[in-house]
Amino acid sequence: MARMRIERVTGWSIHLPYAEGSYRMAGDRVTTGMDAVVVRVVADDGTMGIGESGTVGVTFDAHHAAGQVAGVTMLASAVLGADPRSPQAVHRLMNAALTGHPYAKSPIDIAVWDLAARAADTPMWKLLGGDGAEATPLYRPVQGATPADAAAKAHERLNQGYRRLQVKVGDDPIVDAQRVLAVREAVGDETVIFADANCGFSLSAARRFVRELGVDGAGVFLEQPCATLQDCAHLRDSWAGPMVIDECITSLAALLQAYEYGIADGVTIKLTRVGGITPAATIRDVAVQLGIGVTVEDASGCNLADTTFAHLNASTPARLRTHSVDFDSWVTITHVDGPSARDGSFLRPQTDAPGLGLTLREEVLGDPFVDVSV
Numbered sequence: 001m002a003r004m005r006i007e008r009v010t011g012w013s014i015h016l017p018y019a020e021g022s023y024r025m026a027g028d029r030v031t032t033g034m035d036a037v038v039v040r041v042v043a044d045d046g047t048m049g050i051g052e053s054g055t056v057g058v059t060f061d062a063h064h065a066a067g068q069v070a071g072v073t074m075l076a077s078a079v080l081g082a083d084p085r086s087p088q089a090v091h092r093l094m095n096a097a098l099t100g101h102p103y104a105k106s107p108i109d110i111a112v113w114d115l116a117a118r119a120a121d122t123p124m125w126k127l128l129g130g131d132g133a134e135a136t137p138l139y140r141p142v143q144g145a146t147p148a149d150a151a152a153k154a155h156e157r158l159n160q161g162y163r164r165l166q167v168k169v170g171d172d173p174i175v176d177a178q179r180v181l182a183v184r185e186a187v188g189d190e191t192v193i194f195a196d197a198n199c200g201f202s203l204s205a206a207r208r209f210v211r212e213l214g215v216d217g218a219g220v221f222l223e224q225p226c227a228t229l230q231d232c233a234h235l236r237d238s239w240a241g242p243m244v245i246d247e248c249i250t251s252l253a254a255l256l257q258a259y260e261y262g263i264a265d266g267v268t269i270k271l272t273r274v275g276g277i278t279p280a281a282t283i284r285d286v287a288v289q290l291g292i293g294v295t296v297e298d299a300s301g302c303n304l305a306d307t308t309f310a311h312l313n314a315s316t317p318a319r320l321r322t323h324s325v326d327f328d329s330w331v332t333i334t335h336v337d338g339p340s341a342r343d344g345s346f347l348r349p350q351t352d353a354p355g356l357g358l359t360l361r362e363e364v365l366g367d368p369f370v371d372v373s374v
């Protein structure tokens with residue numbers, strides 16, 4: 001069999017401003033945009049793949065945009081010459097070259113998967129084990145200082161076509177509960193609501209928050225209430241409703257620990273946090289085996305990132321596919337050409353083209369920070 005090798009790797013960094021101006025998480029963490037790295041990998045026969053991965057600020061995950069640029073610069077040389085048709089083998093090469101720093105591995109890993117799918121002449125969801133180009137429901141965060149603000153924002157989200165809302169909480173447990181209850185009253189019982197604390201509650205504050213929600217918990221999913229799996233597990237004595245773990249899902253071991261604690265009714269797998277599609281697909285497949293609901297997404301990006309989640313979610317069995325995001329609607333820039341992954345209130349692979357089916361707009365990306373070749 002003819003060998004194929006990675007001949008060139010190029011990386012760009014880009015800041016993606018929010019269309020709505022800002023994004024707020026518990027603890028007064030406010031950002032005005034997201035940073036992402038875009039990577040293109042080209043094989044010696046001219047086949048190429050592209051990937052995007054990034055995060056929101058420096059206070060969400062252990063991730064710094066400048067560290068991602070430094071890591072991708074180093075890893076770009078490490079993967080030159082490797083056969084891109086085995087993304088797992090390329091990932092092992094990256095792990096051998098650099099310990100940790102999954103956010104630096106993620107955009108390269110995604111680009112290599114895109115290239116592998118193009119080389120196989122198949123859409124990526126097929127390569128990842130999907131049955132079809134199936135749709136994943138979209139959610140959108142709801143922010144608002146007061147209960148009335150949050151209820152108004154929730155209405156706006158419904159008018160934008162979203163049917164699943166993520167209300168940001170994690171500060172004052174009483175006001176936060178009032179905001180969740182105001183949103184529930186505004187949108188009715190059919191709309192799915194996640195209350196996402198982004199690690200913001202202490203255990204005692206989380207206990208107070210769920211008590212304020214009332215006996216039925218307002219029918220919400222509680223997302224990452226406290227910063228550690230242990231505190232989330234301690235909260236089980238006060239919360240019998242569904243709990244979803246996001247920030248703590250850093251690895252397969254973390255998933256298994258959350259499962260052991262009985263708090264993984266659902267998990268959110270972020271590509272940047274775990275190191276790209278290779279580890280995300282493993283964690284996803286184990287979660288599916290354990291009967292855990294799965295969201296695959298990231299913490300930054302535009303339509304390139306959205307399309308990547310669309311393919312990963314389309315290869316998750318429907319009964320355990322939770323929801324995902326459409327960052328292209330959040331930001332003012334897109335740096336790819338091709339169909340939008342958003343389809344109304346769903347995300348879906350929109351083309352049977354090989355790989356992700358998208359091409360870069362290099363004129364939007366500007367000068368690369370790394371461009372190495374064999």
Ligand SMILES: [Mg+2]
Nearest residue numbers: 196223224246
């Ligand atoms: Mg979350």
